[in-house]
Amino acid sequence: MTELYPPIEPYEHGMLDVGDGQLIYWETCGNPAGKPAVMVHGGPGSGCSERHRRGFDPRRYRAVLFDQRGCGRSTPHASDPATDLSVNTTDHLIADLERLREHLGIDRWLLHGGSWGSTLILAYAQRYPHRVTEIVIAAVTMTRRSEIDWLYRGAGRFFPEAWERFRDGAPEADRDGDLLAGYARLMDSTDAAVREQAARDWLTWEDAVVSAEPNGRRNPLSDRPPAAAMAFARLCAHYFSHGAWLEEGTLLRDAGKLAGIPGVLVHGRQDVSGPAGTAWELARAWPDAQLSIIEDAGHTGSDAMRDRIIGALDAFAR
Numbered sequence: 412m413t414e415l416y417p418p419i420e421p422y423e424h425g426m427l428d429v430g431d432g433q434l435i436y437w438e439t440c441g442n443p444a445g446k447p448a449v450m451v452h453g454g455p456g457s458g459c460s461e462r463h464r465r466g467f468d469p470r471r472y473r474a475v476l477f478d479q480r481g482c483g484r485s486t487p488h489a490s491d492p493a494t495d496l497s498v499n500t501t502d503h504l505i506a507d508l509e510r511l512r513e514h515l516g517i518d519r520w521l522l523h524g525g526s527w528g529s530t531l532i533l534a535y536a537q538r539y540p541h542r543v544t545e546i547v548i549a550a551v552t553m554t555r556r557s558e559i560d561w562l563y564r565g566a567g568r569f570f571p572e573a574w575e576r577f578r579d580g581a582p583e584a585d586r587d588g589d590l591l592a593g594y595a596r597l598m599d600s601t602d603a604a605v606r607e608q609a610a611r612d613w614l615t616w617e618d619a620v621v622s623a624e625p626n627g628r629r630n631p632l633s634d635r636p637p638a639a640a641m642a643f644a645r646l647c648a649h650y651f652s653h654g655a656w657l658e659e660g661t662l663l664r665d666a667g668k669l670a671g672i673p674g675v676l677v678h679g680r681q682d683v684s685g686p687a688g689t690a691w692e693l694a695r696a697w698p699d700a701q702l703s704i705i706e707d708a709g710h711t712g713s714d715a716m717r718d719r720i721i722g723a724l725d726a727f728a729r
Contacts, residue, residue: 413718415465421476426486427514429507431498436484437477437511441469446544446728447517449475449508451524451532453550456646458483458639466523466721471728475520477511479504479531482642489642489649492599492606496649500656505535512542521727523720525549526685526710530655530662533693537668545727546674546700549720550682550710551690553662554655562684563591563651566620569683573619580612591652598645607637610644617647620684624709631711666696674700675723677716679708 421438429435438459450463459476467474480499481489488494508531512520521544522532529548536543552558567574578586585593597609614632621631632643674697678690687704694702708716 412714413721415462415717415721416467416469417465418461419464419469421464426484427477427507427511429480429503429510431503432487432495433480433498433503433507434486435477435480435507435511437475437515439515440464440474440476441467441472443473445469445471445473447473447475447515447520448724449477449511449520449522451508451522451528451535452476452479452483453524453526453528454482454643454646455479455504455527455650456482456489456643457527458485458642466724468725468728472724473517475511475515475517477507480507481646482639488638489645490638492601492603496599496645499646499649500653501531501534501650502656504531505538508535509539509542518542519544521545521547521724523547523724526552527554527650530554530657533662533666533669534657536672537662537665540668540672543672546669546672547677547720547723547727548674549677549712549716550685551676551678551693552685553660553689553693554651554657555663555689556654556659558685558689559591559651559654561686562620563616566683569623570619573616577612577616577619580609589652591648595645595648595652598641598648606641606645609648610641613644613648614640621709621711623683624679624681624711625707626709626711626713628711663692663696666693669697670699672699673727675719676700676702677719677723678702678704679710679712679716680704680706681709684710
């Protein structure tokens with residue numbers, strides 16, 4: 412079994428002004444002369460963690476971590492209802508990633524991430540393929556509306572009692588329609604109790620979906636500190652109620668733009684949140700990608716999934 416690399420502290424960090432009143436937290440770890448790589452976290456709104464530093468060989472990588480707009484250590488924080496989310500879209504995040512690359516003086520870098528992070532990676536790489544050396548993605552998503560509908564409606568077939576509670580948490584007028592837009596409005600309410608209840612209902616549903624995974628743990632999202640939990644729920648509702656501002660299917664249709672970029676896709680067979688068909692479709696449309704489906708893994712991974720991801724990162728570092 413492949414272990415994560417030992418805990419490490421960043422050798423440099425800062426706050427990057429990306430405009431719109433937004434400051435993005437970033438840090439660099441490992442070898443300042445090493446191979447540049449950037450970790451693109453999930454969510455939207457999860458933020459980076461110390462654990463994310465440990466997938467990169469510190470002798471070989473100059474690893475960049477950053478918190479996307481509105482979450483983690485970036486400001487203003489989405490947990491504050493006064494924070495304007497109109498300047499927090501996929502296009503904004505792509506531009507932030509490119510500004511960060513320029514700020515750090517990096518010419519080309521490897522992209523690594525998973526879940527929502529894979530959508531942002533694909534969108535960035537298709538816009539700036541000449542800036543990307545390799546891509547390593549876990550838990551592949553392209554945030555198509557069909558995928559969003561599966562996660563927040565279709566997966567209720569497996570968890571009908573939990574989904575009914577989730578549906579009933581939305582405004583009555585939205586329960587049979589645009590459920591996510593209803594939640595987004597609740598989390599923008601001027602009433603703190605309404606916002607907090609909507610966030611709890613959202614996170615309880617997300618927890619239920621990963622609860623049956625082989626390596627899932629109880630309440631991984633609900634157990635977050637209150638501000639982090641609120642930012643996560645609010646940003647998810649904001650992004651997914653708008654289909655991440657992506658034309659339906661565009662990341663799959665434009666996968667040819669990734670030609671020449673080596674990729675490794677790693678997906679859990681038992682991922683209820685995002686069934687493996689999405690990863691399969693992308694692998695078929697991207698000739699330079701290798702897909703590994705991990706039998707004992709769900710959305711939250713497994714030892715075997717970690718082995719494959721670190722193995723890919725180690726191989727690209729050589």
